[in-house]
Amino acid sequence: MTLRKSAGSRAAHALERRIPMRDFSRSLPMALLRAREAVMKQFRPSLRRHGLTEQQWRILRALSAVEAIEVTELARVAFLLGPSLSRILRDLEARQLIDRRTAKDDLRRGVVSISQKGLKLIELVAPTSEAVYAAITQRYGAQKLAELQDMLAVLENKLATLEATDGGPSESER
Structure with a gap:
């Protein structure tokens, strides 16, 4: 007797247990990740041609604004994250794309x-x-893209004020 179940048996078992959650493909984090991937797929070839990673480009873009x-x-x-940023800054500094110094006051x-x-x-x-x-913009529509960016900004702002929870009672409810 074998302890392994066939793929069909595992799928049937998964259907039987019905986890009380929304469908995986309809989860907001997954939808946002799929959309991000679709967008970044358009930019990656250019970044690669210039020897840049997405993170390096993100840093250079942020630095170009200040x-x-x-x-x-x-x-x-x-x-x-700090450790990733440190490594990326080292690489960008070695390529002479950024300048680093210590703060005068600290x-x-x-x-x-x-x-x-x-x-x-x-x-x-x-x-x-x-x-x-x-x-x-041409493919998606200028108005829809502007609305999407506005909606994402609103979502970010609303969630920034929402206390992250693990599903249990919040500090004020204990």
Whole structure:
């Protein structure tokens, strides 16, 4: 007698137990990940041609919008964990795409800015990036894209004020 179940038997068993959750394909995190992947798929070829990863591009774009920024703030705005950011900054600094220094008021804090070489790379990638945006806009619709960006901003803001829970009672309910 074997303890392994056939694929059909496992599928039947899964149907029998009916987990009280929405269908996996309809979960918001999965829908957002699929949409992100569809969007990033359009940008990746250009980034690869310029020897950039998505995360490196994200950092360069964030840095191009500011004079300088503390490393901890850069991690927050670029949605990167500290260890990942440290490695990426090392790589970008080795390529002379960014400049790093310590904060004048606190030598423990690092400050980062984009270098002239980094700005030139942004200028080189920008036309292709904007062409991708134009293609997405043409395919999806300018109004719908603007509405989507507005809706995502509202969702982000509403959830930012919502206390994360593990499903149990909140601190105030205990």
